[in-house]
Amino acid sequence: MNGVHDLGGTHGFGPVEPEPNEPVFHAPWERRVFALNVIGGMLGKWNIDMSRYAREQMPPVEYLSTSYYEHWLYGL
Amino acid sequence: MSGHSHVHDHDHDHDHDHPGEHGAPLSGPALRAKALESLLVEKGLVDPAALDQLIDRYETKVGPRNGARVVARAWTDPAFKRRLLEDTSAAMAEFGYTGRQGENMVAVENTLKVHNMICCTLCSCYPWPVLGLPPVWYKSAPYRARAVIDPRGVLKEFGVTLADDVEIRVWDSTAELRYLVLPMRPPGTEGMSEEQLAELVSRDAMIGTGVVTNPAR
Numbered sequence: 001m002n003g004v005h006d007l008g009g010t011h012g013f014g015p016v017e018p019e020p021n022e023p024v025f026h027a028p029w030e031r032r033v034f035a036l037n038v039i040g041g042m043l044g045k046w047n048i049d050m051s052r053y054a055r056e057q058m059p060p061v062e063y064l065s066t067s068y069y070e071h072w073l074y075g076l
Numbered sequence: 077m078s079g080h081s082h083v084h085d086h087d088h089d090h091d092h093d094h095p096g097e098h099g100a101p102l103s104g105p106a107l108r109a110k111a112l113e114s115l116l117v118e119k120g121l122v123d124p125a126a127l128d129q130l131i132d133r134y135e136t137k138v139g140p141r142n143g144a145r146v147v148a149r150a151w152t153d154p155a156f157k158r159r160l161l162e163d164t165s166a167a168m169a170e171f172g173y174t175g176r177q178g179e180n181m182v183a184v185e186n187t188l189k190v191h192n193m194i195c196c197t198l199c200s201c202y203p204w205p206v207l208g209l210p211p212v213w214y215k216s217a218p219y220r221a222r223a224v225i226d227p228r229g230v231l232k233e234f235g236v237t238l239a240d241d242v243e244i245r246v247w248d249s250t251a252e253l254r255y256l257v258l259p260m261r262p263p264g265t266e267g268m269s270e271e272q273l274a275e276l277v278s279r280d281a282m283i284g285t286g287v288v289t290n291p292a293r
Contacts (some may be wrong), residue, residue, distance in 0.1 A: 005198055005199060006197065006198060007197055007198075007217055007220040007221045008195075008197030008198075008220065008221065008223075008224045008225070008248065009197075009221065009224055009225040010217075010221040011221070011225075012221075013216075013217040013218040013221045013222070014218050015218060015233050016213050016216065016218045016219045016222065016230055016233050016234070017213060017216075017218070018211065018213045018234075019211075019212060019213070022211050022212070024134070024135045024208075024209055025131075025135065026212075027103075027105075027106065028106070029102075029103075029105055029106035029109040029110070031131045031135070032109045032110070032113050032127065032131075033105075033109050034130075034131065034134070034209075035126075035127035035128075035130040035131050036109070036112060036113060036116065036122065036127065038130055038176070039122055039126060039127060039130060043121065043122075045121070048251045049251060052198075052199060052251065055199070064217065068200065068212065068215045069105070070105055071199075073105055073108060073109055073112075076112055
């Protein structure tokens with residue numbers, strides 16, 4: 001499926017911008033969303049393909065205007 | 077949670093005002109994350125202590141120092157290097173670096189003629205056991221879009237300029253297969269120990285957006 005997540009080769013997104021210090025998480029809720037995703041997989045509630053598919057169902061405009069862990073939260 | 081609608085406040089773009097702390101109202105995502113966690117805990121599906129443990133593991137314990145040890149070993153032990161290139165997952169397992177998001181690994185070796193770079197155009201696939209969780213830029217639209225179409229331009233943004241006759245190979249990671257770049261050992265490091273060499277190996281060098289340099293030169 002060539003949805004909005006399929007970004008390879010797309011023009012117009014500008015330069016890659018590494019951030020200073022590079023914190024692993026940027027808000028406390030990102031930690032919880034990360035762990036909930038991983039633990040769900042460990043419990044056998046879903047697998048990586050299911051969770052990726054769920055994130056790829058996000059409407060395109062929302063996908064591009066939200067952060068990475070918002071995609072994960074949407075998938076949950 | 078599909079089908080909902082809400083207004084984004086973009087708190088995540090700002091400098092850590094930690095919504096929800098000090099009595100401030102929770103942001104949209106924070107509120108939804110909290111509601112989900114409470115629900116799963118209430119149903120007995122999730123133990124909050126197990127969540128804490130996972131977060132601690134990936135925030136403070138697993139990271140690119142693991143990969144740097146693997147690279148330094150490959151530079152100093154030709155038999156290990158052979159094993160690493162032939163069966164990367166098994167060679168990583170010699171260090172205990174196994175499991176989640178690194179089950180099937182392939183190490184790709186940089187030479188004077190070939191420079192390798194890894195990306196994930198579809199999302200964020202990355203070798204967790206050796207590099208930890210990916211940085212934001214690796215998951216960002218610009219890197220995912222441009223790594224495969226303009227790798228030299230991307231490398232320039234990371235301060236890396238390669239000679240024109242160096243071939244760049246970009247490896248698009250998948251859920252099943254993850255890559256690790258084995259960078260070139262810098263000249264003048266012959267006398268260094270494995271531990272000293274590991275100190276030189278940056279995370280970006282193992283992604284392929286950096287090269288390893290000898291600080292003494």
